[in-house]
Every structure is written in C-alpha cells, then in structure tokens.
Amino acid sequence: MITEYYTPTHVYIGEKAETLAGKIFSEMKTKKVLIHYGSGSAVKSGLLDRVKKDLDEHKILHIELGGVVPNPRVSLVREGIRLSRENNIDAILSIGGGSVIDSSKAIAYGLYDKEMGEVWDFYEGKRVPEGAVPHGVILTLSATGSEMSDSSVITNEDGWLKRGVNTNFGRPTFALLNPELTYTVSPYQTSCGTVDIMMHTLERFFHKGDSLEVTDRIAIALLKTVMDAGVKALKKPNSYEARANLMWAGALSHNGLMNVGYEVRGDWASHQLEHELSGKYDVAHGAGLSALWPAWARYVVKENPRRFALLGEGLFNIQPGADTMKEALETIDKMEAFFKSIDMPTNLRELGINPSEDDIKELAEKASFYNKRKLGSFKVLSTLDMENIYKEAR
Amino acid sequence: MITEYYTPTHVYIGEKAETLAGKIFSEMKTKKVLIHYGSGSAVKSGLLDRVKKDLDEHKILHIELGGVVPNPRVSLVREGIRLSRENNIDAILSIGGGSVIDSSKAIAYGLYDKEMGEVWDFYEGKRVPEGAVPHGVILTLSATGSEMSDSSVITNEDGWLKRGVNTNFGRPTFALLNPELTYTVSPYQTSCGTVDIMMHTLERFFHKGDSLEVTDRIAIALLKTVMDAGVKALKKPNSYEARANLMWAGALSHNGLMNVGYEVRGDWASHQLEHELSGKYDVAHGAGLSALWPAWARYVVKENPRRFALLGEGLFNIQPGADTMKEALETIDKMEAFFKSIDMPTNLRELGINPSEDDIKELAEKASFYNKRKLGSFKVLSTLDMENIYKEAR
Numbered sequence: 001m002i003t004e005y006y007t008p009t010h011v012y013i014g015e016k017a018e019t020l021a022g023k024i025f026s027e028m029k030t031k032k033v034l035i036h037y038g039s040g041s042a043v044k045s046g047l048l049d050r051v052k053k054d055l056d057e058h059k060i061l062h063i064e065l066g067g068v069v070p071n072p073r074v075s076l077v078r079e080g081i082r083l084s085r086e087n088n089i090d091a092i093l094s095i096g097g098g099s100v101i102d103s104s105k106a107i108a109y110g111l112y113d114k115e116m117g118e119v120w121d122f123y124e125g126k127r128v129p130e131g132a133v134p135h136g137v138i139l140t141l142s143a144t145g146s147e148m149s150d151s152s153v154i155t156n157e158d159g160w161l162k163r164g165v166n167t168n169f170g171r172p173t174f175a176l177l178n179p180e181l182t183y184t185v186s187p188y189q190t191s192c193g194t195v196d197i198m199m200h201t202l203e204r205f206f207h208k209g210d211s212l213e214v215t216d217r218i219a220i221a222l223l224k225t226v227m228d229a230g231v232k233a234l235k236k237p238n239s240y241e242a243r244a245n246l247m248w249a250g251a252l253s254h255n256g257l258m259n260v261g262y263e264v265r266g267d268w269a270s271h272q273l274e275h276e277l278s279g280k281y282d283v284a285h286g287a288g289l290s291a292l293w294p295a296w297a298r299y300v301v302k303e304n305p306r307r308f309a310l311l312g313e314g315l316f317n318i319q320p321g322a323d324t325m326k327e328a329l330e331t332i333d334k335m336e337a338f339f340k341s342i343d344m345p346t347n348l349r350e351l352g353i354n355p356s357e358d359d360i361k362e363l364a365e366k367a368s369f370y371n372k373r374k375l376g377s378f379k380v381l382s383t384l385d386m387e388n389i390y391k392e393a394r
Numbered sequence: 395m396i397t398e399y400y401t402p403t404h405v406y407i408g409e410k411a412e413t414l415a416g417k418i419f420s421e422m423k424t425k426k427v428l429i430h431y432g433s434g435s436a437v438k439s440g441l442l443d444r445v446k447k448d449l450d451e452h453k454i455l456h457i458e459l460g461g462v463v464p465n466p467r468v469s470l471v472r473e474g475i476r477l478s479r480e481n482n483i484d485a486i487l488s489i490g491g492g493s494v495i496d497s498s499k500a501i502a503y504g505l506y507d508k509e510m511g512e513v514w515d516f517y518e519g520k521r522v523p524e525g526a527v528p529h530g531v532i533l534t535l536s537a538t539g540s541e542m543s544d545s546s547v548i549t550n551e552d553g554w555l556k557r558g559v560n561t562n563f564g565r566p567t568f569a570l571l572n573p574e575l576t577y578t579v580s581p582y583q584t585s586c587g588t589v590d591i592m593m594h595t596l597e598r599f600f601h602k603g604d605s606l607e608v609t610d611r612i613a614i615a616l617l618k619t620v621m622d623a624g625v626k627a628l629k630k631p632n633s634y635e636a637r638a639n640l641m642w643a644g645a646l647s648h649n650g651l652m653n654v655g656y657e658v659r660g661d662w663a664s665h666q667l668e669h670e671l672s673g674k675y676d677v678a679h680g681a682g683l684s685a686l687w688p689a690w691a692r693y694v695v696k697e698n699p700r701r702f703a704l705l706g707e708g709l710f711n712i713q714p715g716a717d718t719m720k721e722a723l724e725t726i727d728k729m730e731a732f733f734k735s736i737d738m739p740t741n742l743r744e745l746g747i748n749p750s751e752d753d754i755k756e757l758a759e760k761a762s763f764y765n766k767r768k769l770g771s772f773k774v775l776s777t778l779d780m781e782n783i784y785k786e787a788r
Contacts, residue, residue, distance in 0.1 A: 001408050001409065002406050002407065002408030002409070002410070002411050002414070003406070003407050003408055004404070004405070004406055005404075005405040005406075005407065006404045006405065007401055007402075008401075008402040008404075010398070010399075010400045010402075011398070011399040011400065012396050012397070012398055012399075013396065013397050013399065013654060013655065014395050014396035014397055014655075015395065015396070016396070017396050020396075212635075212638055212639060212642065213619050213622065213623070213635070213639050214615070214616065214619040214623075214639045214642050214643045214646070215642075217615035217616075217618060217619050218612055218615045218616075220615070221608070221611035221612045221614065221615040222608065222611075222612075224611060225607050225608040225611050228607065229607070229608075241606075241607070244606055244655060245606060245607050245608045248606065248608050248609075248654060248655065249608045252608070260407060260642060261407065261408075261638060261642065
C-alpha cells in the first residue's frame, strides 16, 4: 500500500507573515489579484486595507469580493469567477478562514477551466478539475486546515447540497500564517477550532488496518499540543505561543501528514454524521463534532480497544495494563472531560438540540444517502448504526 | 520572526513505490532521463534493470551514470552535466542514498544553468543557482534526508574542499520511498543512518531562543520512533515496519519541519566538527557524530539545562524534578548509552582514532576556518571551545 504525501504550499509562519503577500505575488509575476474575504472583520480590523496597500506598493493590481459565509455558497463562487474573468484576474488571495479559502479554491478551479463550464460540475463529480489558478492565503482562523489541504467544500443553495472536491490543485500556492491575526477570535470559535483541528487527527488515527509508528506518535504530539494550546488561548487570547501552536498544528493536522503509512485514510464517520446535523440545525462544525464523538467512540470501541488505549496512554498518561477495554473507555471519558473543559458540548442536549425519533431517522437516512452508502472504516456503519449513534448522543 | 516551510517534493511511500517512476515521468512529459547511481548495489540487486524496463515501458529514453562515492565528487558532477547536455537530458533520476541524491542535485543545478558556467561556483558561493532540472529519487538508504531537503554537499578533489548549497530548487521533484529496498542495508550502515537521522533533529532541537511546542513535541516523536526503529531494524533487518519508520522519519527530520517556529535554525556545531573529522580520518558520518555528541553535550549543557531535561523527559521518561542539571546530565548519559546499544562509538577512541594535541589543534583551526568563524548557536563556540570538545571526546 502506497501513501502519497504532497504539500506544495509555501508556508510562512510568524509575526507579520501577511506582509509578504505583495512580495510573493511580485516574484510570481502576478498582474491582477482577486482579494476574497468574508464578513466585515477583515475590513474592520484594517487588515484588508493593509493588504491592499502592500499590493499597491508592489504594483499588483487588485479587485475584491467579500461576503463569504460559513458553508460558502456556489452562487458567490460563480460571481467570483465571472468577476475574475471580466477583470483578467490571474491569482486569488484569501483573507479569512476555511470558508473563504474553500470558496477561493472553487473560484480558482472555475477560472482555470478551459471549457468555461459550470463550476458545480466539479462538486457533483461530473467533471474533474484540470488545474487551478494560483491562490494565496492570509489565515485569520485556526480550524479547518484548508490553508494546506486539498479539500474544498461548497454548498449549493439549490437543494442545499453540501459537496466537496479533493484534488492536489486545490492546495494553495502559498499560506501566510501570522498567529497574531487570531488574537481576536472569540472564545467559542477558539474552542470550536480546537475541536475541529483535533478531529482531523482523530478521524485519521481511528482507521482499519496497518499503522505506522511515526505517524501515530506525531498524531499524539499534535493532539497534545492542540489541547494545551486551546486551553491556553482561552485563558489568554493574545498568547502568541498558544495561537502559533494552534495555527501550525491546524495546518499539519489536515495536510496529509496524518495519513502517511496508514492503510486506510481514516474513518470520517463523525464528520459525515455532523454534516447532516449542521445542515439541519445550523450548529457550529466543531461543536457538532464534540457532541457526536463520545457516542461514536463508545459505539465503535470494541472494534479495536487497543487503538483507544494507545491514545489514552499518549494523551492522558493512562498506564498500560491488562484490561485494554478499561483503558479504552477511560480514554473516551477523559476526552469527553476535555471537551467539557473548553466549554464544548459532549451530547446533542448540550449542543442545544433535541431531535425526535423521526428527526433521527431522517438524519441517518440523509447521512446514508438513503441507504446507498455506509460510513466509516474503523467500524463500517449501516444506516441503523448511524441512527443508534445519533440516539446515544442525545 | 518568520519561518518558511516549503516541501514541494511529491512523496510516495510504501511497497513497490519505485515502480511509479515511469508513470510519473510520463505525466511530467519527460523525454530523456539521466539515471544516476553509486556503487554496484543498484546493479547487482537488479533494481537498475527493473527501473530501466519501467522507463522503457513508458517510452522514456534514458542514459546512465554510476560511480557516485560517499562524499560525492565534483568531477563526476561535471561528467554528468556534460553527458546530459550531449544527450538532451531533461530530468534526472537518482537511485541511491544521500551521496547519489546530492550529486544529482549538483547536476540538476548545472544543467539548468543558462550561462553554462562552472558548477563549483554554486558551491563556492560565487553564484546562486536560478533553478534546477526536474529530479526524481528512488531511495535505498535512510539517513541523510536529502530526498526532501534543500541541501547538496559536494567535495572538490582539488584541495579536498567539501561545500554545501541550500536552495529550494535543490528539493527533489518526487521521491519514491520503498522501505523494502533498505532491507539489505548492513547493520553498521543502519546504525550510522539511525544516528544521522537523530542528529538532524537534535541539531535543531538545541538552538538559542524561542521554541514552538508543537515542533518540540514532533521532535520527540521523531527521535523516539527512530530509536525504536533503529534497534528493531538491527534485530530484524527485513522488518517492513522498522524500515518504513526509519525511512519516513528520516525524510521528516531534515525537510524543514523541525525548524518551524524556532528562532534559530539549530546549532550544527557537532556537524561541523564532524566534517573535519571525516575529512581527516575518513570515518562514517553517523559514527563521527555519535563519537562527538556526548562531549559536545556535556560541554554546552549549562547554557540551557532545561532543554536537555525536556528531551530526557520525552525520550527516557526522566521524571521532572527540582534539579534540572541532574536531569540534563542523566539525559546525556542515556543518549550515550543508546548510541552504545546500537554499536555506535561515543568517543574518538571507540571510533578508532587517536588524535594528538597537534592533530586536535589542526582540526579546530580548520573547523573555525582558521579563526574566521565560530560554530553553534546553543553555545557559540570559539576555536578554543572546539579544541576542548575534541579533547573531551577522546
């Protein structure tokens, strides 16, 4: 079994990293950039103005398109492609977090598309992107890892379908990671980001089949760092150290490093179950994940308790003993306690939702594409399993 | 302080990874490849023939140039450039370890050079490479990390100067990592490789100034993996798991990951002191490093004993206590014991050399470029410090 590791994104991490944008575009011989961003925070903080000034100084032309929302919409992507074509844009600059970056990736695919066809085709799997225009990122939120990942998830308002594309062309050309830009991230979003980052590693750690010790050990190193840093960032939002650890660990957790040598690229059932939840109830992704994970973990633990025990030994100093299942369950308890400690929900009640039996049936049916797909690899879940997990998460 | 992380090398790791070469060159639209290798082992094992057959099947033309020796020579590099120009070579394929890869990097620089000037200029710092032709690697030895690194070290027989070039153009285009190809590496070379890989992380771990927790934790993860895997590979040379861990940890230890967030890019004094040793006495690089490191460590420990203690807590389960210096010294003792356990020398005597006072003066003078440079960052070493370390290593 061969694993691919490919992370061409040129990363600069440290104070004032965002000030390199103009210089880099200049070296790339970029002529005109689309600056893409979300709500007003990049405007209000003055970051957008600083970036524009920097581009001006490097004689890089630019236009801008804001308004990206969480679960970014294909309508804005289409608008971005149209605008970029009209203005002869040859590169995109994201200022924001995962939603902005994913929206930019979609624009980059569309703009490169020689057929000039419908961009949603890529997300429906009707066509495969053959490239993307260069795309730089100024990151303002540590969570999704999209700044180095191959993934872009877009929502089509026509039917509210949420679909993803994963290709190496989706990996940003460069990413500027200044931890100071995340000092103003709210406590709630900091906790959600912490969970999101952790889950990118956990989803991969729990797989079926062979593992590689070095990847397991790095997984523990990343998780331990993120847990420490999340707690520290809540206590002291402008801790450079805490924000830097969250930021870099966030990128490494989802750039492919955590797949290397694993026979299967993770489980991902918790993510899929959460997608349905956030689709129906509009909950934050990180919060949805922490609300579901303990129920998922207890439901699947007997498939391979050793894997949970290994995690507990690394993260919580649980002493290896004769009773692996006891260790495994203690690990899940401690992970649950950690989520609580950063004010994250560990069940649906705490998430603020109370789905009926019918709601749960509907969630499981949607998650299973109406019995057409199973989820997970650590334990392969049937539609009934999905229902059971939602129920046990209540 | 901004750290750059840039690892564009497309890595494939796993069984039969080397069989992807033809396919990848074909996708790159390569026409004609120079296959570069070392001694006869790639020939004897049949690997070279298999690779040539694979290239034939993908209609990639190829010529070959073997004969790379440890501490690769600029004369062969020049021969490679000449041969490549005559044959319209547009890509290079290394089959081997660090010496072959470094030699190929030099050829790749020279072949790209529009001025068609003297390649040694790059190594003397007279000119800076402006690019390199594409370069793929089939790795057969886990040690130097050159398969993902930006570094190339070449020796000029005229004066026996050993010089390095570090540029991002030096990073190979792709690297095919099949752990099975290292089953036949001798016990001695396996131990030397283990030390070499460890030292790439240790040299960076011991730096002056700020650190980043996530990088520290990954450093511990890499070191622990390599120590375990080195021992296992000695016991069972065809352990896929041990060889895979050595191989992937070897690449990660020197690709730049271990610099991220560190204020200074490591210490590197042990490496420089070893360069003079292997220049004068023709010892293996890994063995030279393990023979010098304990003396270096004890000489510099008081600069920051906490850093050594942190290493000991992570690697040897040393319990954090009130006496940091005691912890630090225990860490050095245990590291020394580990080197012994894999039959590596921990002083010059065990390395088989017995330099006189005059020899040591000469080594220190050369290492200091005749008092023109100091070494290290954890502790900045004067020529006298260098002498003292060589003496204490006897």
